Amino acid sequence: MNRPDRALTVITCAAGPATAVGKLVSLALGRGWEVQLIATPSALAFFDPAEIERATGNPVRSQYSKPGEPRSLIPDALIVAPATYNTINKWAQGISDTYALGVLAELTGMSVPIVVLPFVNSALANRKPYRRSVESLRAEGVWIMYGPEGAQPHPPRTGGDLIATFPWHLGLDEVERMIGKQEGSPEGLRP
16 A cells, blocks of 8 residues: 555544544545544543544554554644643643653654644633643744634533534644645744
8 A cells, every 4th residue: 555645643632522533534634644643541532543543544542652562653744633721731831741742742842843723611721821831832833723713712611512613624724734835935834
């Protein structure tokens, strides 16, 4: 089987839209990406890992490999979706207590293009620690899609109503824009 020329890692967190992460996987595969999915440990209960593995041909990962076992690909780009309050705050603080956070820390340091689609309610999004975390990650070149061009904070306890409309395609569109700009222009990526 011929592998695509570009690899995309998707990191999914334990939030309602994770139940439909297969939509993002299907979109990316349809656009010619090789996809590998990494889930936070809590997110594994939100979707069927075997279904994702069949679609991608890659294992769903949530733990570090043992020495000598195959490792995850170093991707051309990364999408974190849905990204939770917990993951965004830990990532910004440099906490690496899960495989997903370890990958985020390392790939941020490697300047791999990263797009984040948060799924956070407005009460959490208004907290100073969260706002500082978003700004800190943006300062490191992470593109967090907030507001009209991405994911809007929603009122507390209404997230379940938004699962069907989660903007998976916007994250993929932005990654492709970033990769195109990176390949076609030495000017760098927008933070």
